[in-house]
Amino acid sequence: MSEGFEQPVMMKIDKIINESDDTKSFMFRHNLDYKPGQFIMVWLPGIDEKPFAVSYSGDDFFGITVLERGNFTKLMHNMSVGEQLGIRGPFGHGFSIPADNIKDGSGNACVIGGGCGMASLTVLIERLQDNNITILNGATTKATLLFKNRYKDITIFTDDGSEGIKGYPTDALEDLHKENSYNIIYTCGPEIMMSKVYEFCKKHNIQCEASLERYMKCGIGICGQCVCDGQMVCKDGPVFDSQALSSMSDFGNYSLLKSGQRVSLKEYGEWRGC
Amino acid sequence: MSEGFEQPVMMKIDKIINESDDTKSFMFRHNLDYKPGQFIMVWLPGIDEKPFAVSYSGDDFFGITVLERGNFTKLMHNMSVGEQLGIRGPFGHGFSIPADNIKDGSGNACVIGGGCGMASLTVLIERLQDNNITILNGATTKATLLFKNRYKDITIFTDDGSEGIKGYPTDALEDLHKENSYNIIYTCGPEIMMSKVYEFCKKHNIQCEASLERYMKCGIGICGQCVCDGQMVCKDGPVFDSQALSSMSDFGNYSLLKSGQRVSLKEYGEWRGC
Amino acid sequence: MTTPNLTIDLCGIKLSNPTVLPSGFLGTSKSLLKRVADNGAGAATIKSVSFEPREGHKNPTVIPFEAGLLNAVGYSNPGAEETAREFANIKDVSIPVIASIIGTKTDDFVRVVDKLSANGFSAIELPLSCPHTPGFGLLAGQGTPESTKEIVSAVRKATELPIFVKLSPNIPEIGNLAKAAEDAGANAITAVNTLGPGMIINIEARKPVLSYRVGGVSGQALRPIATRCVYDIFESVKIPIIGTGGISTGRHAIEMIMAGATAIGVGTGIYERGIDIFRKICLEMETWMSENNFNSIDEMIGIAHE
Amino acid sequence: MTTPNLTIDLCGIKLSNPTVLPSGFLGTSKSLLKRVADNGAGAATIKSVSFEPREGHKNPTVIPFEAGLLNAVGYSNPGAEETAREFANIKDVSIPVIASIIGTKTDDFVRVVDKLSANGFSAIELPLSCPHTPGFGLLAGQGTPESTKEIVSAVRKATELPIFVKLSPNIPEIGNLAKAAEDAGANAITAVNTLGPGMIINIEARKPVLSYRVGGVSGQALRPIATRCVYDIFESVKIPIIGTGGISTGRHAIEMIMAGATAIGVGTGIYERGIDIFRKICLEMETWMSENNFNSIDEMIGIAHE
Ligand SMILES: Cc1cc2nc3c(=O)[nH]c(=O)nc-3n(C[C@H](O)[C@H](O)[C@H](O)COP(=O)(O)OP(=O)(O)OC[C@H]3O[C@@H](n4cnc5c(N)ncnc54)[C@H](O)[C@@H]3O)c2cc1C
Ligand SMILES: Cc1cc2nc3c(=O)[nH]c(=O)nc-3n(C[C@H](O)[C@H](O)[C@H](O)COP(=O)(O)OP(=O)(O)OC[C@H]3O[C@@H](n4cnc5c(N)ncnc54)[C@H](O)[C@@H]3O)c2cc1C
Ligand SMILES: Cc1cc2nc3c(=O)[nH]c(=O)nc-3n(C[C@H](O)[C@H](O)[C@H](O)COP(=O)(O)O)c2cc1C
């Protein structure tokens, strides 16, 4: 059972931050016992409920960062300070911090975020401050870049070169690893990107931890909706390590639609978009 | 809620002691967290369930003492070592030990038992060993006397004079109190006897604690069956102090039958007997 | 900020707060009703009474389990005559007292109502819904719209007092049944009686624990179902509802009121939180209402339907 | 002392132990069924499948409360064709797998059975009992003896596989319904589906939490009622019963078996104790059976009736 909220608790929006053209953060005055990589379910009463990562976390506040993508996120984007959202969770297993192999501070870690996947990585990055870390942040274009000013040492990539380096963050990995010799790479973003990171890690024998996304219903590991090869992303994940990923042939390939139909990630992405 | 067993737990009879012609004790190997004066409910599966006091209590055992009176106790008396009884509880509030007014060891206490009411007092007597106590034990006749050899300093009374002093223990109170100047008197037995003890205490301004008996159903303070003037004997009692007793005009007078009908204690006693 | 007003008007009966002691809990004597009143209840119901006395089932009759209580008391009661005596001058109790009346035939109900007519009860409750006593409630076919109409109409003729009809959560179309009661002249619906019945077996004894083997389920297990029943009934009738089932906190009480209840019954909660649960629930309601800008119970009734 | 034997024969299907994954839990993919098998389940049921795909209700669809879960998933499933594909060669899963089939009309059931005929399922389960999905189960009148007979007879003609009929705990005369199923050719009864429905309202939001507003109750709240249902059914039929509802320990499992179950379903327990609950329950059963001198499940079935 979860140690957090089993049922949604209504919380007032305390502040709204415009993170980019299509992304806002919603801040709440509440101390959430949250481990980076876990997620919460956000409820719009009478409408729907969806999973989100926690992107801000402090002693008396937390926040989530939401890309406007469909009806639900649109309704959220139309909300104002003082209005309430239902929050339950946190659920699932987060990242290992610090990972065993960098506990003594000698090792190096790399964090790679893609798109709004960065939202799952921000609290992780803050918890890793005492370690040697490289932060890579990719986006399609300048206007959708998230958190570019939140950290000093962050390397930015855009598909169109409108800001930072033109290209994917994964393109830079080979060189960076030669220089820094990573012990662990944490990643969250489009699954095709994470799958590339995982393959890279496998090749170089680096520990990899990736945060997966699947459509969720119960969020508590009973309905089987979020399955990825015998793993429940909501409960066994959403963060999986190299060992788990190696046995998940659906990773990077398949996901279930709301009906339970198993489709390619491309098809899932198209459905998920609206 | 009770800290003991909410539902009956089956326990094997470990030993059976013949206490008198018509009374047996049943011993169980279990450490029951029991305060003197509390009671347990004893279940004969498929038959009935009745309240009993705990008359033996140790680190790894406890026992109850049962007068054969009707069908239920007859069935119990026919049971053998190794057979099982269902036990739930303990329930209710017990005696105050040591009572505030004898905490420093300077005061005197008197314990007065009548008939199988002695069963409610034995563990109390053992817990009071370090204090100055007088123990009075009354019975109709020698053959029904309980625990006469269990304590060194015990004064025995029988109605017919077949053992000890002829008469009621209450008859001796006046003299004993002159000698010992009691701070508290504990009592359990026929309500007519307890009522006399209470009146005596009131007259001499002695604290009194009496353990009442009423027919019980739920045993957990919700059904109202065991009511005695707004008090639930199962939950607020079975032990009541002078202050509580003073506001209970039913004490010594009325009790409810199984149907809930309020009758004189005499009528109750006749029904209760079978 | 002013303290929220917890008073309600329950079909003409004024209650200082919405908490009601339901039938079967502590309602065996006037002395206990006084104690319940002292502990903050807004109203109280006596243990259900039949014309003739009944001993009820053997013990165990009530047994706690993880999610509430299982009971098969079997409607033990001293009969109408003795009940009239025990609860004489019931106005001595400082809160309204409701007489719960049972019968196996329509006539029985009327005979009991007559016997109690001089007592001064504030209302008559008809539990047409016990799931585990042969000859009564569901086991006597009293849970149908037809028999509900028949019994309510007969009692309607016999008394001027408000009539509460107590329904079973086992009825699928509970709204229809409530409507039948309303049409026949009921002034309020008590929803709900216990659920099931259920059974708990002691595996060492290899026997059901209750001597009657099965019993009605109350408490937490019942609460979501009671809430749904109240929600459904609220959409079907105009008369007020006494929402009963698993309420043990102020939040639970408010949930039931938002589903459509005007008053709320608190039975099994007494086991969980003690006899002063009525006062506790009222305090919790007041605090929540202040924090959430509600001034009265009326403002909250049924608002989950909007 | 020899270890007790947990194997059972469920109308010809051999199970290594009596624990069964009920429909709606984890049964969305073959990979999860394998995992359930690895965690010690004796058999597993797939998520109920209709002929056409169904998206089900919006979230929240499942919500925990103090005494179990409330759910209104709305029978989401990818339809018969896709299900046949996902569960192709189901014998790859090391335990017997049961196909749960739903339909709004008798014909639908048969069409799904036909689609799945080549998969290698061990049995067909017909849940004629969902309390909260329009067009299905109770809301489609499938909980009557007549419609039960009609559907079971039709499926009986379409398959040689054992047929399990899953009943609702809401049915008062559940024994009669089980008998109707048996008479029509059912080989086992699964008892029970979820109870209610129930409702939970979030008082700050002033709205029911489930997007469908109401949902079926499972878990602890359901257990005494499920036990009573199994007890009643055991007295009415000769075919075996899969007792389901609130089981989360070995003691609960044995209680259900003593009430009359041959196998036991474990759903909500997964939430309470994790996916390895099947193994935990088996261990607890073994320990208890050793201590209480039972050598096999058969010796315990229905002994609470003696
Ligand atoms: C655990 C978890 C939590 C989540 N929490 C949130 C949340 O809090 N809020 C929210 O709104 N969503 C959340 N999501 C959703 C998820 O982040 C997005 O669905 C995903 O990042 C796609 O985002 P996008 O649409 O911006 O991606 P896109 O714009 O399609 O891609 C973003 C970037 O990813 C990289 N990339 C894309 N394709 C490739 C490729 N082929 N190879 C290498 N790199 C590539 C590029 O840098 C690209 O710019 C969460 C997901 C997960 C797994
Ligand atoms: C809390 C509690 C726990 C109990 N637990 C048990 C239990 O464990 N086992 C069990 O079997 N029963 C138990 N009882 C039952 C109870 O003890 C008996 O019902 C009661 O003592 C009568 O017993 P009896 O039939 O032996 O009394 P009787 O034989 O009628 O009387 C016993 C003695 O009481 C005295 N007495 C009687 N009448 C008077 C009078 N008018 N004035 C002064 N003294 C008088 C006399 O000394 C007489 O000999 C319990 C009762 C209570 C209150
Ligand atoms: C021990 C017990 C006895 C009951 N007796 C009666 C009764 O006599 N008449 C009646 O209408 N309801 C009776 N009920 C049902 C309650 O009045 C109430 O409807 C039910 O317990 C649900 O409320 P709760 O969950 O708050 O207890 C009884 C319930 C219990 C637990």
Ligand SMILES: Cc1cc2nc3c(=O)[nH]c(=O)nc-3n(C[C@H](O)[C@H](O)[C@H](O)COP(=O)(O)O)c2cc1C
């Ligand atoms: C989330 C959820 C989904 C369910 N889906 C189905 C289903 O599709 N078909 C079905 O027959 N029963 C379904 N059920 C009912 C279960 O199979 C089971 O009968 C019920 O939950 C009682 O068992 P439990 O208390 O062990 O969970 C579902 C239950 C839950 C909680």
Ligand code: FES
């Ligand atoms: S969302 Fe239900 S198991 Fe993960």
Ligand code: FES
């Ligand atoms: S026996 Fe039920 S209240 Fe005491």
